[in-house]
Amino acid sequence: MNIVRIENVCKEYSLGEQQVQALQNISLNIENGAFLAIAGPSGSGKSTLLNLIGCIDTPSAGKIYINGQDISGKTPDELSDLRARTISFIFQTFNLFPVLSAEENVEYPLLQFKELSTKDRSERVVKFLDIVGLSRFSDHRPNQLSGGQRQRVAIARALATQPKIILADEPTANLDHKTGDSILQLMKEINCHFKTTFIFSTHDQRVMAMADRLVRIEDGQITLPNIELDEEAAI
Ligand code: ADP
Numbered sequence: 001m002n003i004v005r006i007e008n009v010c011k012e013y014s015l016g017e018q019q020v021q022a023l024q025n026i027s028l029n030i031e032n033g034a035f036l037a038i039a040g041p042s043g044s045g046k047s048t049l050l051n052l053i054g055c056i057d058t059p060s061a062g063k064i065y066i067n068g069q070d071i072s073g074k075t076p077d078e079l080s081d082l083r084a085r086t087i088s089f090i091f092q093t094f095n096l097f098p099v100l101s102a103e104e105n106v107e108y109p110l111l112q113f114k115e116l117s118t119k120d121r122s123e124r125v126v127k128f129l130d131i132v133g134l135s136r137f138s139d140h141r142p143n144q145l146s147g148g149q150r151q152r153v154a155i156a157r158a159l160a161t162q163p164k165i166i167l168a169d170e171p172t173a174n175l176d177h178k179t180g181d182s183i184l185q186l187m188k189e190i191n192c193h194f195k196t197t198f199i200f201s202t203h204d205q206r207v208m209a210m211a212d213r214l215v216r217i218e219d220g221q222i223t224l225p226n227i228e229l230d231e232e233a234a235i
């Protein structure tokens, strides 16, 4: 099953009088459970594509289906509900709340789910901080944690809503190689264990090499055919 289907999508931004063609007629199917890297130079359209898949922006033309649902016909409320229950984000700058502890950061997205009791929420927080290896740091604030630990909190927060898709915009860009590798490794373990689909952008060859599938974008167009990579074809 394709968890994401993108059909002939264009995205245009207005910049004063000028129009910027950020994505030009992109089509892409992403199968459920993929561990997919979107590669390409700065300005090629990677973030734009992630924002469209994440339903935080809408295409200028074309169709996007998330988990089988055409998102173009949805009201803003329906979209935010779909997003809350299906999609999570990880960022290169972690984007944690600085005044909240690790456990409060992980709990935060769960507050919107009225069906979860306080006990349900705290069980999930404990479980997901454990999965990312940070149980001992649950009361630490972001500024008391290393970059790698902050990204682990962000991953626990992303996982807490039990999403089908995690979108990660350059998740290792602010980490040293060793820490970046361990974050990628953790993402891969989660991908295998929960079958969560990961779609991450990068311009780092080492990060691309860890993907099961690689899509390359240049100047808003897909330049590397979106084939499944076998072991030999992987970089
Ligand atoms: P990448 O993530 O690969 O660096 P982006 O998706 O951020 O690329 O950008 C693709 C193109 O769209 C670039 O030319 C960028 O300048 C332009 N762009 C991105 N966001 C906006 C915006 N909000 N307004 C105008 N132009 C934008």
Ligand code: ADP
Pocket: 159, 160, 161, 162, 163, 164, 194, 195, 196
């Ligand atoms: P069950 O059908 O008993 O919920 P699952 O295999 O779906 O069994 O889930 C096992 C555990 O993993 C559950 O505790 C659930 O909370 C958690 N889980 C399931 N899916 C996800 C997901 N996508 N992300 C994070 N945790 C998940």
